[in-house]
Amino acid sequence: DAKTTQPTSMDCAEGRAANLPCNHSTISGNEYVYWYRQIHSQGPQYIIHGLKNNETNEMASLIITEDRKSSTLILPHATLRDTAVYYCIVRVGNDYKLSFGAGTTVTVRA
Amino acid sequence: ETGVTQTPRHLVMGMTNKKSLKCEQHLGHNAMYWYKQSAKKPLELMFVYNFKEQTENNSVPSRFSPECPNSSHLFLHLHTLQPEDSALYLCASSQDAVAGIYEQYFGPGTRLTVT
Secondary structure (H helix, E strand, O other): OOOOEOOOEEEEEOOOOEEEEEEOOOOOOOEEEEEEEEOOOOOOEEEEEEOOOOEEOOOOEEEEOOOOOEEEEEEOOOOHHHOEEEEEEEEEOOOOOOOOOOOEEEEEEO | OOOEEEEOOEEEEOOOOEEEEEEEEOOOOOEEEEEEEOOOOOOEEEEEEEOOEEEEEOOOOOOEEEEEEEOOEEEEEEEOOOHHHOEEEEEEEEOOOOOOOOOOEEOOOEEEEEO
16 A cells, blocks of 8 residues: 655644645555544544545545645534544555554644 | 444453453444554554455464454454553454445444553
8 A cells, every 4th residue: 555644743723624634645546545533542433535536525525636646634614522643544445454654643722 | 433332441451361352333334353553553453354254364463362253243352461462452344345445434442451
């Protein structure tokens, strides 16, 4: 699987949009971008995934650059409950394995 | 989220004890997974079951023994553990583990402490 690079940590203000970047410059054409998050001492939670096109669901939006070498997860209106470690993962579509790296620790402040 | 449940949530055991962790999924999925998360380390995949058959053992020591009696239940039997086995043990499930791009749903985990 392609390696991903994420900032170690970031802060954002409650009610504002949180933009989480991820670099995956060695991504292959058949690899998807997945985002999970893990709130302290809980199991990871699936957020969203995409291949080429931008995706949106009730939790977040995923913006993938045209060359697919980077992506941004957008939490449109961050709340205190969004404080968590966010993991950007790339994996082949028919491979169940998820390789969790260190992720980005996001702290939402009131 | 109650799709994947794990019991117990916390467990303290001695090195000579035998205990079991239980995972149950209510999502109608066919694949189940055990992960280990040690302090300050990424999640490590331990075992994978697809349609009750074990499809992956990620070089896990034999003191960890998984069991999958049906697609909804997964157990991890523990015996003669070491203190370094103390970690958060997470169970996950997905539609299947062979094809597709199915996301995995995780349980809350069991916090295990080996004394």
